[in-house]
Amino acid sequence: MSKVKLQDIADKAGVSMMTVSRVMNNDPKVGAKTREKVSKIAKEMQYKPNIAARHLASSKSFFIGLVCDYANSSYVNKFLVGGLRKCRTTGYHIILDETTGDRDKTLATIKDLIEVTKVNGVILLPPVSNIPEVVDLLESANVDFVRIAPDINLTASPYICIDDYQAAFDVTEQLILNGHSRIAHIIGSPNQGASRMRYQGYLDALRSNQKMVPPEYIEQGDFTYKSGLDAAKRLLELPNKPDAIFAANDEMAAAVVSVAHMKHLDVPEDVSIVGFDDTQLATTIWPNLSTVTQPLEKMAELAIDIFTSPKKNKTFKVSNMRHVLEYKVQLRDSSKNNVKIT
Amino acid sequence: MSKVKLQDIADKAGVSMMTVSRVMNNDPKVGAKTREKVSKIAKEMQYKPNIAARHLASSKSFFIGLVCDYANSSYVNKFLVGGLRKCRTTGYHIILDETTGDRDKTLATIKDLIEVTKVNGVILLPPVSNIPEVVDLLESANVDFVRIAPDINLTASPYICIDDYQAAFDVTEQLILNGHSRIAHIIGSPNQGASRMRYQGYLDALRSNQKMVPPEYIEQGDFTYKSGLDAAKRLLELPNKPDAIFAANDEMAAAVVSVAHMKHLDVPEDVSIVGFDDTQLATTIWPNLSTVTQPLEKMAELAIDIFTSPKKNKTFKVSNMRHVLEYKVQLRDSSKNNVKIT
């Protein structure tokens, strides 16, 4: 058991405990020589800081609340694992908070997160990132928070997202380039900005390529496999059925693949299918899903970085507010991919 | 922000801080009247204990290390979410630890878990639960640990599992009852006891029903989708191909479904497929997987309970060592299910 404490190092190095503390925390006000000597000794003695003591003395908790609506989705899972990995190296800890719908309970649970767990910061995953009351609560409690793919009140907190509109535009255009003209779309949850953005990107890509969108090609889903199943059934029973379906996430796209199989349609020969997110699921079904890769793990890391990094005057720098990460259109086997851009 | 501390309650109740502390920790040595009065006041004042202070004073960390080899599997995900849920209500925290293969690195990372993070306990998921060096390390460091589905050194720690043998026996028998006689099996990772148990259960079910198992019906997988793909391809290209395939987990079963689709085989008409675990994946593909439901969430909760519950003389009670939970054979659409037990 490591019982090396600051004092031990201080004694060995012939300096005060405080100096050692400063070295450990990268405080700039330490002489170069001292710093080097101290950190060498610390390493030799295998010093490991005591998180609890640090927390108690500094009133920082090193806890980060991760609020989502339902933790069992492949989206949340991917984000979660990324976050947990980052935690492992930073000494932070994630408290998972599932809010399952009820608005009041959501608020209560977040309040609890702040008061009991004394989280250092809160990460809001969609759709919670778009609940005004939650944003208000966090603001008035003066708790730092980062939102993923928010849609409202964009100046309230730093946020991380990808360009959902452009990504949807790109996949749709890719579909067109590959020879599709009857492209349907399954919209995501209506309470998420990303759903709207993706829908709009899809629409605009078609429009800018002079393609018609019959209204029956637009289905409303809610990001669940189940909703994708229903939507896909309607879509693939249409008299003039689409030759490509773009679902707003992988789970719904997987459902479309399922329905295609049920109806003995060949994917992608009879119908191309693309998803969105590139979660584990995309490569655990056949055919592997063409999709948009969201760097969810990186987003999780970045979110935690934002809490970790020192802030100017108790508030976030404006330049740190907005993080739009790169996505990647990932073409796999569920969409026709033979026709190249001419 | 709750700033109510023990002293505040003590003042209000006219008792000492220590008495309040005892009430908060359910120490039996407090008079009934006092206990009631104090807890009433604490509730009124919305007292929330400071975890860090408690940790520092008691040298308990309230952290639990969860060690797995690869966090992105649906198995780990399901367990993780269950654990995180439990944590939310107990004030414990999970530190996720991925060990990705390398034996030395595994040991180093667990050592770090003990020394730096000062975890209160460690949960070992398979296959890590079966690495002798890890068990030794934990034992010699005198850290409490719980193993999930261990195979070796069963007295070293409490463990939680299901009866893999019987479950495999049951599904296989179910397959036979449903009219199958050419039943193949894809074995899981060779370094996991559960793989052996499931394999044996499968074998014995066939034997006790006087069914032959041609050697080419046995494929070695490693619990990954990829390995399932390879195995399924070989199986379904056999001249005398099986009419049912029992894969040792859902991921590999999903792969079998994929290959069946590739080969335009109808599931379950041409080939019945069953998996094991009942992870999210089982109901996110078509047809939904017949499988064995493992209560992974419950297992996670139980594991944490074991750390939480008070222990006799610094060690686990023998009666608490072994927890065999109930499984359930979950018949869905990927297996023929029309023939009932006669």
Next chain:
DNA sequence: CAAAATATTGTTAGCGCTAACATTTTAGCG
């Protein structure tokens, strides 16, 4: 070269809680 400005290091005082022991109260019993 001394005074002032700056950089570096040290001192003091807790953070909020609990273990361990000390003390008081209550119960038990002849």
Next chain:
DNA sequence: CGCTAAAATGTTAGCGCTAACAATATTTTG
């Protein structure tokens, strides 16, 4: 009732670390 055992409560002393300020060394500057 007095006296002891047991139960209930209180006191003391930190856990290991860091803020805030104090003190000292070093540099800069007129």
